[in-house]
Amino acid sequence: xxxxxxxxxxxxxxxxxxxxxxxxxxxxxxxxxxxxxxxxxxxxxxxxxxxxxxxxxxxxxxxxxxxxxxxxxxxxxxxxxxxxxxxxxxxxxxxxxxxxxxxxxxxxxxxxxxxxxxxxxxxxxxxxxxxxxxxxxxxxxxxxxxxxxxxxxxxxxxxxxxxxxxxxxxxxxxxxxxxxxxxxxxxxxxxxxxxxxxxxxxxxxxxxxxxxxxxxxxxxxxxxxxxxxxxxxxxxxxxxxxxxxxxxxxxxxxxxxxxxxxxxxxxxxxxxxxxxxxxxxxxxxxxxxxxxxxxxxxxxxxxxxxxxxxxxxxxxxxxxxxxxxxxxxxxxxxxxxxxxxxxxxxxxxxxxxxxxxxxxxxxxxxxxxxxxxxx
Amino acid sequence: xxxxxxxxxxxxxxxxxxxxxxxxxxxxxxxxxxxxxxxxxxxxxxxxxxxxxxxxxxxxxxxxxxxxxxxxxxxxxxxxxxxxxxxxxxxxxxxxxxxxxxxxxxxxxxxxxxxxxxxxxxxxxxxxxxxxxxxxxxxxxxxxxxxxxxxxxxxxxxxxxxxxxxxxxxxxxxxxxxxxxxxxxxxxxxxxxxxxxxxxxxxxxxxxxxxxxxxxxxxxxxxxxxxxxxxxxxxxxxxxxxxxxxxxxxxxxxxxxxxxxxxxxxxxxxxxxxxxxxxxxxxxxxxxxxxxxxxxxxxxxxxxxxxxxxxxxxxxxxxxxxxxxxxxxxxxxxxxxxxxxxxxxxxxxxxxxxxxxxxxxxxxxxxxxxxxxxx
Numbered sequence: 156x157x158x159x160x161x162x163x164x165x166x167x168x169x170x171x172x173x174x175x176x177x178x179x180x181x182x183x184x185x186x187x188x189x190x191x192x193x194x195x196x197x198x199x200x201x202x203x204x205x206x207x208x209x210x211x212x213x214x215x216x217x218x219x220x221x222x223x224x225x226x227x228x229x230x231x232x233x234x235x236x237x238x239x240x241x242x243x244x245x246x247x248x249x250x251x252x253x254x255x256x257x258x259x260x261x262x263x264x265x266x267x268x269x270x271x272x273x274x275x276x277x278x279x280x281x282x283x284x285x286x287x288x289x290x291x292x293x294x295x296x297x298x299x300x301x302x303x304x305x306x307x308x309x310x311x312x313x314x315x316x317x318x319x320x321x322x323x324x325x326x327x328x329x330x331x332x333x334x335x336x337x338x339x340x341x342x343x344x345x346x347x348x349x350x351x352x353x354x355x356x357x358x359x360x361x362x363x364x365x366x367x368x369x370x371x372x373x374x375x376x377x378x379x380x381x382x383x384x385x386x387x388x389x390x391x392x393x394x395x396x397x398x399x400x401x402x403x404x405x406x407x408x409x410x411x412x413x414x415x416x417x418x419x420x421x422x423x424x425x426x427x428x429x430x431x432x433x434x435x436x437x438x439x440x441x442x443x444x445x446x447x448x449x450x451x452x453x454x455x456x457x458x459x460x461x462x463x464x465x466x467x468x469x470x471x472x473x474x475x476x477x478x479x480x481x482x483x484x485x486x487x488x489x490x491x492x493x494x495x496x497x498x499x500x501x502x503x504x505x506x507x508x509x510x511x512x513x514x515x516x517x518x519x520x521x522x523x524x525x526x527x528x529x530x
Numbered sequence: 531x532x533x534x535x536x537x538x539x540x541x542x543x544x545x546x547x548x549x550x551x552x553x554x555x556x557x558x559x560x561x562x563x564x565x566x567x568x569x570x571x572x573x574x575x576x577x578x579x580x581x582x583x584x585x586x587x588x589x590x591x592x593x594x595x596x597x598x599x600x601x602x603x604x605x606x607x608x609x610x611x612x613x614x615x616x617x618x619x620x621x622x623x624x625x626x627x628x629x630x631x632x633x634x635x636x637x638x639x640x641x642x643x644x645x646x647x648x649x650x651x652x653x654x655x656x657x658x659x660x661x662x663x664x665x666x667x668x669x670x671x672x673x674x675x676x677x678x679x680x681x682x683x684x685x686x687x688x689x690x691x692x693x694x695x696x697x698x699x700x701x702x703x704x705x706x707x708x709x710x711x712x713x714x715x716x717x718x719x720x721x722x723x724x725x726x727x728x729x730x731x732x733x734x735x736x737x738x739x740x741x742x743x744x745x746x747x748x749x750x751x752x753x754x755x756x757x758x759x760x761x762x763x764x765x766x767x768x769x770x771x772x773x774x775x776x777x778x779x780x781x782x783x784x785x786x787x788x789x790x791x792x793x794x795x796x797x798x799x800x801x802x803x804x805x806x807x808x809x810x811x812x813x814x815x816x817x818x819x820x821x822x823x824x825x826x827x828x829x830x831x832x833x834x835x836x837x838x839x840x841x842x843x844x845x846x847x848x849x850x851x852x853x854x855x856x857x858x859x860x861x862x863x864x865x866x867x868x869x870x871x872x873x874x875x876x877x878x879x880x881x882x883x884x885x886x887x888x889x890x891x892x893x894x895x896x897x898x899x900x901x902x903x904x905x
């Protein structure tokens with residue numbers, strides 16, 4: 156019986172002169188598949204079904220070319236690390252090549268499965284309305300690292316009293332001696348539950364995972380007893396396979412992806428932080444909003460949000476979480492830009508209010524809910 | 531009792547004008563530590579012991595500045611992923627910042643442990659002389675992916691008959707349907723053992739790990755029965771924590787690191803591929819040699835080899851493995867460049883000999899051993 160050969164359409168941007176581009180494109184198709192002189196390959200099946208194929212070359216008239224290459228799905232073994240390896244492993248070493256986009260055959264979305272909960276699931280958890288009354292969600296970050304668990308818990312409690320939807324650990328909070336994961340999860344989880352009880356709210360605390368797969372599993376099990384149902388993970392630090400394994404093993408948990416180490420990879424952010432993190436199971440994906448501490452353009456942010464939310468097989472939408480130096484002053488503009496299918500993250504901007512943290516948090520929440528009612 | 535506060539000296543290169551550089555440097559020190567407005571931090575201990583410190587700024591007179599920042603060792607939790615996260619996690623998103631180098635306090639080398647076997651151990655395994663007779667080692671790569679295990683095993687057997695020291699899987703060989711890991715390890719392991727028996731040689735087969743930590747553990751266990759004692763892994767694909775966990779769990783195994791996804795990270799290759807992979811346990815580290823398919827300069831290659839081999843606490847030296855389009859014609863020049871503490875890797879260049887693979891392999895081996903005798 157023949158199995159159909161499907162291919163991933165990977166789009167690269169290559170800096171090159173017009174004379175060399177065909178050869179460069181072919182070289183990348185070979186590098187990202189068999190990685191050896193094609194002339195030395197006898198096997199018909201390898202030549203027909205495995206060697207990458209240049210599908211199109213388009214001159215962008217800016218010294219670069221858009222090159223589309225068909226990579227055999229079979230070479231990925233339907234495994235997250237190998238998928239990345241086949242898309243960009245060796246070519247990542249060429250500093251004149253970027254990976255711009257990839258279109259995946261249906262079996263990729265089916266095999267990896269995407270978010271367990273997604274946009275609707277995260278709204279439900281924090282009691283945010285869905286449907287025609289849907290509003291944007293709110294998020295803040297617990298920091299600075301170096302504080303003991305009890306001090307972080309106090310901050311978390313005050314944010315929860317302000318009615319925020321999600322409080323995530325700063326991605327710098329790991330399993331350090333001054334605030335070990337399990338102790339932090341216990342303290343912060345309890346502080347948030349106590350605040351919820353007092354206010355009738357449904358704030359969720361989202362601790363940050365670190366270490367290897369076994370250590371992260373142990374961390375997740377430790378959170379269960381504290382009523383925690385969502386976690387922060389940096390997939391490019393943890394490894395894509397580790398991230399995906401956790402998503403499949405802990406179906407009740409929500410996962411928020413952090414972009415640490417994802418920005419330097421010369422993979423277009425909409426593809427990596429939007430599409431790929433979603434494919435592997437991110438219910439929400441954090442990225443640096445334009446005009447903050449990082450250099451993403453409005454167009455990149457828009458494309459990233461579209462990749463996270465748009466149609467992708469049967470995958471649930473992943474919530475875009477613009478962040479990175481946002482302030483209350485920008486809430487209206489951000490909601491205009493992203494609409495309501497978004498989670499706004501203001502970290503340092505709230506913490507800077509110090510003793511007025513609860514009031515500042517409530518002001519943030521009020522702006523977001525008020526904006527929703529105005530629409 | 532007071533515990534001494536130690537710091538990692540991380541060196542960044544920042545594109546900036548002279549007017550802004552102090553502010554930029556401070557911003558990165560904050561980004562890579564507490565990631566929030568320092569003015570909003572009350573805690574004396576956090577301010578003194580956790581916030582990153584700008585230690586020096588040097589104008590490089592090329593539009594960039596060398597900035598040295600002291601990052602508290604405690605923030606790493608002595609965990610591989612978090613170490614990378616603290617060195618460059620968020621700042622990797624700034625495309626005008628590169629991480630150039632890092633000097634580590636003694637506790638980092640002690641905590642992570644480095645290679646189990648290193649240069650001397652890998653020489654011993656393949657029967658290469660050490661001491662005053664030491665010579666460079668030889669390596670080739672099994673490919674193309676898409677071939678069934680039995681066909682790859684035939685190639686491995688012929689390379690082993692040619693007397694090569696190490697045969698590694700192409701890093702594209704994972705756990706694909708056309709050549710599952712366990713089947714490949716069995717076939718190739720046996721072919722190499724049979725060739726060794728016939729020639730009296732000691733060629734080692736080095737299969738490529740893929741998947742998550744559990745899958746890699748199962749792969750390693752499957753290799754044990756086949757007399758395999760070294761493995762290939764791409765740390766930036768697998769995740770640094772996964773890589774390190776395997777090194778510590780399987781002390782009898784040698785680990786060869788592959789640079790897939792390590793080239794795009796805007797971390798200087800000598801630091802990432804030389805120093806950091808060695809710190810986490812790479813016995814050998816593969817990198818693209820100058821003048822091949824990739825764009826590393828001779829200076830980068832020299833610095834990378836020095837980082838892999840040079841003094842680093844009590845860590846064993848890690849073998850530099852220049853590769854990426856090397857040919858027999860370059861053997862003499864490469865040995866002149868790297869000396870004998872090196873493993874030369876020629877993959878496609880040998881496979882292109884097709885039916886003469888054994889003879890071509892023997893010629894490669896002969897050149898390397900002949901060169902050693904001439905010295």
